[in-house]
Amino acid sequence: xxxxGTTPSYxxxxxxxxxxxxxxxxxxxxxxxxxxxxxxxxxxxxxxxLLDIGCGDGNTVKSLANKVREAYGVDSxxxxxxxxxxxxxxxxxxxxxxxxxxPFPSQHFDRVICQRGPATENKEFAREMARVLKKxxxxxxxxxxxxxxxxxxxxxxxxxxxxxxxxxxxEAGRQIALLKELGFRTARAEELNPxxxxxxxxxxxxxxxxxxxxxxxxxxxxxxxxxxxxKELTDEHGIRTNSHRVIISAAK
Ligand SMILES: C[S@@+](CC[C@H](N)C(=O)[O-])C[C@H]1O[C@@H](n2cnc3c(N)ncnc32)[C@H](O)[C@@H]1O
Numbered sequence: 001x002x003x004x005g006t007t008p009s010y011x012x013x014x015x016x017x018x019x020x021x022x023x024x025x026x027x028x029x030x031x032x033x034x035x036x037x038x039x040x041x042x043x044x045x046x047x048x049x050l051l052d053i054g055c056g057d058g059n060t061v062k063s064l065a066n067k068v069r070e071a072y073g074v075d076s077x078x079x080x081x082x083x084x085x086x087x088x089x090x091x092x093x094x095x096x097x098x099x100x101x102x103p104f105p106s107q108h109f110d111r112v113i114c115q116r117g118p119a120t121e122n123k124e125f126a127r128e129m130a131r132v133l134k135k136x137x138x139x140x141x142x143x144x145x146x147x148x149x150x151x152x153x154x155x156x157x158x159x160x161x162x163x164x165x166x167x168x169x170x171e172a173g174r175q176i177a178l179l180k181e182l183g184f185r186t187a188r189a190e191e192l193n194p195x196x197x198x199x200x201x202x203x204x205x206x207x208x209x210x211x212x213x214x215x216x217x218x219x220x221x222x223x224x225x226x227x228x229x230x231k232e233l234t235d236e237h238g239i240r241t242n243s244h245r246v247i248i249s250a251a252k
Contacts, residue, residue: 001056006212008077015057015080017243018215021205028080030244032114036142039249040113043138048110054117055097056173058084058092065092068111074102075117107134113139118158120175120193120248122215126201130182138251139179145244146171147190149213151233152204152241156225161215179250187250196243205241 023142037060044067049210055073058081065071066089073094075081084094087198097103099118112119113134119141133139146164153159164171172189179187198204199201203228208217233239 008079010212011056011077012079014079014210015083016204021206021210023206024199025196025203025207026201027243030192032142032192032194032243032247035116035190035192035201036140036245036247037220039247040064040111040140043111043140043249045110047181049108049117050111051104051109052117052134053112053114053119055084055094055233056115056117058088058094060113060115061094063087063093065089069144072104072109074099074104077120077217090195100128102128103165104132106131108132110134110137112137112139114139114143114144116144120178123178125173126178126182130179130184135252139184141175141248143171143175143246145193145246147193147242147244149196150244151243152213155228155232156214156222160212172182172248175235175246175248179248182199183195184250184252188246190247190249192247193242193244196241196242197237198239201239204229215218 042245044064048068050064050071051066052073055075058073060163061071071092073084074097077096080097081094081096082188096104109132112129118125120126144160146161146169149159153162153165161171172191176187176189205219208214229239233241
């Protein structure tokens with residue numbers, strides 16, 4: 001995911017907000033995160049060493065640990081790394097570190113994954129991800145697409161990847177081109193765009209407060225836009241929007 005402007009403390013706060021949240025939302029159609037995990041699982045093997053960039057609380061790495069020889073997670077938020085480290089199996093290791101200067105030697109990993117983290121945010125990040133991946137290794141990532149929450153961003157006239165969205169610049173295309181430029185032999189993208197519902201405006205606000213969907217979101221100064229969202233996007237189920245995700249599978 002594009003994490004521009006976010007900080008380690010932003011993500012730590014976001015994590016605790018999610019834990020406390022009673023937000024009611026659901027998706028109709030494809031389940032991008034499940035498909036991503038399936039692609040990741042299919043690429044793993046008992047002799048392989050895995051890295052998750054932007055691992056957050058480490059749950060994904062922990063759930064994959066029995067499928068690989070060693071599993072590593074790295075995140076720039078020390079508190080999240082502390083949480084991740086608790087109860088980890090002996091073959092699972094977590095480190096605090098910036099994805100632009102990964103604390104690992106070159107060509108160390110057989111597989112690198114990234115679940116809405118910064119691995120392919122720009123060339124600096126992607127070059128570092130490619131550095132630690134072995135020749136012949138594979139990268140699998142899931143990222144937010146430019147059309148995510150498209151109808152909400154249109155009302156706010158701002159939002160995550162808004163510039164790409166209005167200029168019709170494809171995030172999948174950008175990432176594929178970047179990986180090819182960095183010497184990946186193959187790189188392909190799957191785009192998924194399920195419908196997403198929020199039961200009430202309050203549920204949508206809870207999400208906006210914990211993810212960078214609308215930068216600098218403030219429920220008081222953004223009252224006008226929230227009113228329009230409620231009026232224009234509500235149907236018989238709730239507030240209807242979409243969830244655009246890009247799954248990247250690449251081989252070095
Ligand atoms: C949307 S969260 C995803 C967390 C986790 N992958 C998950 O799916 O639950 C993005 C994560 O990327 C981490 N992150 C953001 N910028 C980073 C950077 N420059 N280096 C390392 N991690 C970073 C954040 O701390 C956060 O945990």
